Amino acid sequence: MQLKKTLEHLKKQQIIVEIYGLGYVGFPLAVRLSKSGITIHGIDVNNNRIQRLNKNELLDSEINLKDEFIESIINGKLELKNSPIKSDMPKIGIICVPTPIPNEKIQSDIYVKSAVESFLEFSKLGDVIILESSVEVGTTESIINLIESKGLKVGKDFGLCFCPERIDPANKEWKIENIPRVIYCSDDQSFQISREIYSNVNGANLIRVTSPKIAEIVKSFENAFRLVNITLVNELAILCDKLDVNVKEIIDAASTKPFGFLPHYPGAGAGGHCIPKDPRFLLESAKKLGIKFDTIEHALKINEQMPKYIANAIEEKLQSQGLEKNVLICGLSYKANVEDMRDSPSFKIIQEFKEKGFEIFGYDPFFDSNLTEKYLIENHISELNFTKLDNLDDETIKEISCMCIVQHHDENKLRVKEIYDKSLIPFIYDCQSKLLKNLQSNSHLEFLGN
Numbered sequence: 001m002q003l004k005k006t007l008e009h010l011k012k013q014q015i016i017v018e019i020y021g022l023g024y025v026g027f028p029l030a031v032r033l034s035k036s037g038i039t040i041h042g043i044d045v046n047n048n049r050i051q052r053l054n055k056n057e058l059l060d061s062e063i064n065l066k067d068e069f070i071e072s073i074i075n076g077k078l079e080l081k082n083s084p085i086k087s088d089m090p091k092i093g094i095i096c097v098p099t100p101i102p103n104e105k106i107q108s109d110i111y112v113k114s115a116v117e118s119f120l121e122f123s124k125l126g127d128v129i130i131l132e133s134s135v136e137v138g139t140t141e142s143i144i145n146l147i148e149s150k151g152l153k154v155g156k157d158f159g160l161c162f163c164p165e166r167i168d169p170a171n172k173e174w175k176i177e178n179i180p181r182v183i184y185c186s187d188d189q190s191f192q193i194s195r196e197i198y199s200n201v202n203g204a205n206l207i208r209v210t211s212p213k214i215a216e217i218v219k220s221f222e223n224a225f226r227l228v229n230i231t232l233v234n235e236l237a238i239l240c241d242k243l244d245v246n247v248k249e250i251i252d253a254a255s256t257k258p259f260g261f262l263p264h265y266p267g268a269g270a271g272g273h274c275i276p277k278d279p280r281f282l283l284e285s286a287k288k289l290g291i292k293f294d295t296i297e298h299a300l301k302i303n304e305q306m307p308k309y310i311a312n313a314i315e316e317k318l319q320s321q322g323l324e325k326n327v328l329i330c331g332l333s334y335k336a337n338v339e340d341m342r343d344s345p346s347f348k349i350i351q352e353f354k355e356k357g358f359e360i361f362g363y364d365p366f367f368d369s370n371l372t373e374k375y376l377i378e379n380h381i382s383e384l385n386f387t388k389l390d391n392l393d394d395e396t397i398k399e400i401s402c403m404c405i406v407q408h409h410d411e412n413k414l415r416v417k418e419i420y421d422k423s424l425i426p427f428i429y430d431c432q433s434k435l436l437k438n439l440q441s442n443s444h445l446e447f448l449g450n
């Protein structure tokens with residue numbers, strides 16, 4: 001009954017939606033939902049983030065939302081806060097907080113639980129929580145217990161849904177608006193409420209599954225699938241290096257098979273906050289049950305070894321050519337055309353080179369010196385162990401022996417090509433096999449995977 005009333009209030013927009021966590025997932029969601037006319041409270045415990053947003057200081061990936069963001073703030077549809085407020089209106093809480101890799105010191109659900117606790121502080125019968133963070137198997141059930149410990153009955157007078165985010169940053173084809181979403185809902189009313197909410201996100205393209213565990217496993221399995229395939233192709237690239245054949249030619253030829261083959265291309269390893277992390281949630285489940293998940297375990301191990309392999313390959317070549325021990329790492333983020341530096345393979349390659357006594361330079365058009373502290377924390381390093389270059393001008397790069405391209409950002413594509421075509425750096429190592437061979441160039445070009 002209470003949930004039915006919440007649905008009616010939602011249809012009349014007499015409701016507050018609280019979005020917990022204004023990061024890569026929560027911020028665009030807050031802006032998008034605030035356009036629908038619903039009142040959104042964007043909540044983040046990081047005061048620095050709130051202050052930056054209040055000054056309209058957005059990340060590169062958020063710039064396209066700037067006008068809509070400012071408009072929502074001006075018309076009062078989006079309010080930024082560091083904690084929730086009490087209200088008589090029905091409330092929906094959407095949880096978009098980080099879920100770290102669990103270890104002895106930290107549980108993966110630590111931030112999810114604390115955000116849910118904040119929501120529950122002022123919640124009433126008929127309120128609904130939607131989890132969007134990627135969570136370990138069993139987390140949603142533990143949240144049910146947490147809610148019920150406050151005297152509320154999930155599925156009767158309180159709704160709980162798990163709708164994992166699938167966003168693929170910088171993907172121009174598949175965006176928040178057209179990516180279908182898997183969802184678990186505690187009851188039919190909560191599903192109707194979710195449909196109403198997500199009609200403003202992806203046209204309510206929701207695939208309802210029957211249990212929270214299924215939705216949790218789907219999310220981790222999708223990313224395990226990516227990790228395993230990336231690792232498979234990276235190992236193939238290493239074999240191709242030894243066999244002296246080009247891995248890209250093999251993948252392109254295999255891709256002509258019209259069924260049963262999905263091309264993946266080599267690179268310095270999967271980074272970011274999702275692909276190297278979510279598969280670990282399945283490993284944790286297996287561990288708790290006393291069984292193994294060797295495919296994931298092995299893939300994670302190979303993924304971690306890629307930076308060492310690349311640093312060794314470059315060191316060998318520089319030695320054989322009698323070149324100085326210095327390398328420019330080009331592209332520091334974990335993925336092309338994004339500013340996200342979390343768990344990036346570039347930082348690991350730099351670490352490998354530092355241990356070998358190399359002088360290292362780093363360039364990335366997305367690197368924002370104001371966020372250096374954040375990058376260090378995200379990559380588990382205590383200081384910036386390379387010289388950051390502000391550009392790739394002739395004068396700046398003139399002493400460099402090797403340019404190791406980890407990410408091909410569109411923004412520096414032409415300059416990188418020019419550096420190669422004009423032979424401005426003697427050795428270029430392309431981790432993503434994207435530069436086109438130019439027989440006129442005197443630079444030596446090598447790919448990961450020959």
Ligand SMILES: NC(=O)c1ccc[n+]([C@@H]2O[C@H](COP(=O)([O-])OP(=O)(O)OC[C@H]3O[C@@H](n4cnc5c(N)ncnc54)[C@H](O)[C@@H]3O)[C@@H](O)[C@H]2O)c1
Nearest residue numbers: 021022023024025044045046096097099111115133134165
């Ligand atoms: N980034 C992606 O591309 C992506 C894609 C799919 C799923 N996910 C998942 O979504 C979740 C969020 O990821 P993200 O990339 O947006 O993280 P993020 O680090 O960019 O943002 C999370 C925000 O939550 C805030 N926060 C932490 N605890 C809080 C609390 N108790 N209350 C309110 N705010 C709190 C942090 O200060 C931070 O600003 C993770 O589980 C992640 O795995 C991320």
